[in-house]
Amino acid sequence: MPTPLEKSDIKAFLGPGSQFEGKLAFTEIVRLDGLFRGEISSKDTLIVGQTGELQAEIKVGTLILSGKLKGNVTAAARVELRAPAEVEGNIATPLLTVEEGVIFNGSLEMVKNSPEPAKKG
Template sequence: MQQREAYTAGSDLNALLGRGSEFEGKLAFEGKVRIDGTFTGEISTNDTLHIGEGAKVSAEISCGTVVVEGEVNGNIKATSAVELHRPAKVRGDITAPSLMVEKGVIFEGRSKMESLEASNVVTLRAAADED
């Protein structure tokens, strides 16, 4: 929990959609972004997205790491990790190599723990011995 508090209080954010703010559209960014307001649309990055407590996000999300404390309606794909912290509410499917769900979180959907690169894996079979 201490790590989450340090990140939340950190000043290394590139952008912030504050409480009371509303945005609709496509959000693509580099670095860390925090949403505390309302967002509808599509979010994509290789970096970190933090959805704060009280935030309401209706979007298809594709990020490196996603930390959720607010409400998300939509699918989440992460190349690194997804963390769901109380009092998060997530309605949608999650695909990530690492998924952490804190007690008290509401999650309605399916989870698939694999890296996005796993879909590109080719299975090789050993050739039969030619004696």
């Protein structure tokens, strides 16, 4: 089980009541609790809180979703759907966890996990 994320780990935050439209690319961890429309790409973690609403094409390392998503997701590592998440779209990921109470309407493709680069040391 992954370790819980600390608030200090989050590098960018779109709060409830805020709106953004466009392309978002980032490194490290980003949390969205507002409305986002567009494209999101990162090799790191995207967290969408319960008040988050996304209409987006998402390509990330990890997606942790508690809000609403209309669009497609490609996650290199994992997708976690946490209640009361609602997803309308397709998901491609090697690992999916879904809590009771989540609504998911779409297709799921379980892709093989890409090998991680060799660790130095």
